[in-house]
Amino acid sequence: MVEYHPPAPLISKLSHSDIPVSYLHQLCPKGNDSHSSIAVKQITSAVAEHQPSVIHTHGYKAALLARSAELFTRTFPRLISTYHAGETPTGIVWLYDWLDRYSGRLSDHCFAVSQSIQNKLPIKAELLNNFVSLPELNSNYKEIAFVGRLSHEKGADRFIDIAKHLPDRQFSIYGDGPERETLSQQAPKNVVFHGHQSNMNEVWNNIGVLIISSRYEGLPMAALEAMSRGIVVFTLNVGRMSDLIEDGNNGFIAQDILNLIEKLNHWITMSVYTQSLIRKKAIKTISEQYSSQSVIPILIERYQIES
Known part of the structure; x- marks a missing residue:
């Protein structure tokens, strides 16, 4: 509107x-x-x-x-x-x-x-279920990223806390919002702010890990978009993330920030082969339960005029 x-x-x-x-x-x-x-x-x-x-x-x-x-x-x-x-x-x-x-x-x-x-x-x-279309797989799987509005409920400040615990890793923030200036002042040197993005397809191609550090959530589209590309999601246990993520199988779900940091460190030490298995399971989850092919038929049925 x-x-x-x-x-x-x-x-x-x-x-x-x-x-x-x-x-x-x-x-x-x-x-x-x-x-x-x-x-x-x-x-x-x-x-x-x-x-x-x-x-x-x-x-x-x-x-x-x-x-x-x-x-x-x-x-x-x-x-x-x-x-x-x-x-x-x-x-x-x-x-x-x-x-x-x-x-x-x-x-x-x-x-x-x-x-x-x-x-x-x-x-x-x-x-x-929220849903996404299944994209072509051409990700470089490099960056550890936050994608979303820079506001209190999305917890970008928590993402910055995670980055402080891993100073040797590069962290990227994609998005803008009312907390941008404050977050910029708090962020260590290994956090890069990329601002608002008009073409997320190009952005997704460079992300290897997506972190959901929200205080409140439903079923975030960013998590679905990421998993559909084989990007592994590390998330706090908010909203329906426990429905989406099976810890250690198709992603990782943590009870608090320290627990998330532990799981992220564990991921970094995994072999590329083991990581690829988790990426494939993430894609399978989206394809079977959260894709347009699986959800749109339900919407169309509900849109029909009842007699």
Whole structure:
């Protein structure tokens, strides 16, 4: 709904696949009311003009606006909502999150991307795996990396702590966010900040290990993207990571940062052959359970209009 600058990575992927993209403000002109009122009117106008069969919302803001529009529209398309945020919000965001959860009954079907998120909902929601397309395998498997927003919940500060314990190894951070300046001041010399990336395919090709140091998670796309390429994921036990990772088999899952450092040191001492076996098992996990081929049929079924 919002046109970000630079554009979200999804936009480049859609364009690369020749899938047309339109923003809400391009579909319908703005009025003279408040921002939220404008958005609701834009949605109702867009529905009346373009008559979509399904609207899928992702995030509390999109869900609240779409459900508000539904209340003012006599014939509204099938409304599907995804709950993906694992953190407990504070301040005004807490209120938005509460409204999103308790208004979920207005959606025709709801998905949750983790068991903990599903348990927080006062409505029925189906547990759904995030998914990725299977890429060509051409990784150089070199860097130890963090990929994500530089914010408190993603735990980039913990990644820097790990780098301090391994001064002879190079660590890379891909992403930007509100903690960038603070993190830069805390980081040792073996941490390189690469900033926002517009083409992650090139970035993935150089990563050998992805570290998930988040304080809160659902089922992070970065982990799926990494494993689909044979990049081994080292993660704290957050969100649905224990569903995705079988410790020592297709990746590594740790109970705290010190435990993660121990496992990372153990990985470094492994033979290339043993490492390759774990990489292959990571790819197999994504192919069988978290690929577009395995999940999209479920989505299509839920998108169908129920009689």
